[in-house]
Amino acid sequence: MQGFETPHRIRFCMALFFFVVAAGLLCGCGLFRNEGEEDGVPQVEMAVFEGGFGIDWHRKTLDRYLELRKSAGRPVAVNMWGDPRVLDKMRPRVLRGSPPDLSDALFPVWKFVLADILFPLDEWLDQPAVGQENITWRESFIPGALNPFTYRGKVYGIPLVFNAWLVWYDETLFQQHGWSIPKTYAEWLDLCAAIESAGIAPIAFQGKYPQYADALFWSILQHLAGIHKVEACQNFLPGAFLDPAIVQAAAMLQDLAQRYFQKGSLTMSHTEAQMEFCNRRAAMIPCGMWLENEMRHAFPEDFRLSCFAVPGIEGGKGDSTALVALGWQAFFVYRQGGNPREAAELLKFMLSKENSREWARMVSTVSSIQGATVREEVSSGVGDALDIIQEAAYTFDNRLYDLFPTWRGEAWIPTLEKLIAGRITPEEFSRIIEESMERLRKDPTSFKPPPRPLPQGSEVEGTV
Incomplete structure (x- = not known):
């Protein structure tokens, strides 16, 4: 999220004119704004999405923080609430200019940054990490985790997890048939043919939501042509999508889908396709790291979930270990909340290495904090994903998707x-x-950030 031009910001703010004026009037009357302090004690409001992961970790972490502040003679009061419909409940408050101080509700981040709704967190990111005083909080994150929330060098969101797009399989099924994990793309196609000959669909696919193929496309392109071809598209270079590498990557994806996606998969929802995988009617499925938690009640007892990255392409120009992955499930501090600085301090404590380790252990996921996910403390499938992330030369993502x-x-x-x-x-x-x-490039009302730098670790791939 690296920079929108000033004229665009003016246009967006003009579009928000009426509710901004209303927010100013209401807040001036003190009807909706949190005052930020009561009887000398700072007040913080935190709104959390209460979904499948619950909010037990948030409560435990908050209790520790409140006790720490009290024992240090700096008490703070935090009103935390969770709701599955937190987005709907927050929307009118954001429009009124009276949001909570801190929330993980997923609003359009880019527009909120332009409208000056979010509070930059760099002051805290450049301080020593809690419990790791030898490094800054910024340095404690997995490389690339903060990139999706960065605008003109400032960070506006802090991701709780690090999500990678992987190919998932059942180790038990693979062992029964003697199938091996493919090391190259050609070996993957051979594996698909072997699976099909055994009477099992090679790949389940969430066809009602074709975006599940997004990471497959970009992985193939990067393996085939290198990160520079990916970034040419991500940085809006004219003609980037006409490159022969784009056509070749599209052809490879189409071939994979036409030959080896499960028959009828294009009409399946994500849960329907994932049930086909859980019931072993399909041997593999491309998905993000939420798959295990989303389907945890559907796996047979002897199902041993594991994963591998889209294999590298023999003769390809991209590093075969590079991975489509990014920071996910972010928290944001709101500038118009009653006490954004106190909220930033709370957030920094929440995402310490120790607290993040507890989060990863409780929900079995990969934390965005380096070293916070311990393989022995998470499921074997998540542990396998962690190994892949740690071995990746670099990670990258499709920023056009959210832009x-x-x-x-x-x-x-x-x-x-x-x-x-x-x-x-x-x-x-x-x-x-x-x-x-090209229509986007010529559209003066569309926000186009400046070119983003190449991912750290991709330098070995040379130039275009």
Whole structure:
């Protein structure tokens, strides 16, 4: 999230004129704003999404923080509440200009930064990490975890987890059939053929949501042509999507889908496809790291979930260990909350290495903090994913997906779906996406951040 131009910011703020004026009037009357302090004790409000992970960790961490502040003679009062509909409940408060101080509700981050709604956290990121005084809080994060929340060098969101897109499989099933984990893309295709010959669908796919193929496409492109071709697209370079590498990557994805995606998968929801995988009617499934928690009640007792990254391509120009992954499930501090500085201090404590280790252990996931996820303390599947993340030369992501939601919904996802379904050729895919990007490039109302730097660790791939 690296910088929108000033004219765009002015246009966006003008679009918000009426509710901004209303917020100013209401807050001036003291009707909705948290005052931030009561009887000399700072007040902080924290709103949390209460989903499958629950909020037990948040409560335990908060109790420790309150006791620490009290024993240090610096008491603070925190009103924390959780709700599955936290987004809906926060929306009118944000419009009124009276949001909680701290929340993990997933609003459009880019627009909120432009409207000056979010509070930058760099002052705290550059302080020593809690319990790790030899490094800064910023340095404690997995490389790349903060990138999606960075705007013109300032960080506006702190991710709780680090999500990688991987290919998941059942180790028990693989052992029964003598199948090995593929080391190259060609070996993956051979494996798919062997699985199919055994009467099992090679790959389950969440076809009602074609965006599940997004990471597959970018992984293939990076392995095939290198990170520079990926970043040419991510940085809006004219003609980037007309590159022959794009056509070749699209052809490889289409071939994989047409030959080895489970029959009928394009009509399946994510849970339907994942049930096919859990019931062993399909041997593999591409998915993010939430798969285990989402389907934990559906796996047979002898199911041993494991994973591998999209394999490298023989003769490809990209590092075969590079991975589509990014910081996820972020917390944000709101500038218009009653006490954003106290909220930032609380957030820094919450995401210490010790507290993050407890989070990873409680919900079996990979924390965004380096070293906080201990393999022996999480499930074997998450442990395998952790190994892949740690061995990756670098991580990268498709920032276009979140930058341009209208483009995503009207161009990228529908065109990706047509490619997978075989309704357009790879050449047509390339042309359609390039034309849609060219409209964006020429659109003065669309926010286009400046080029982002190459991921740390990708230097060995050379230049375009």
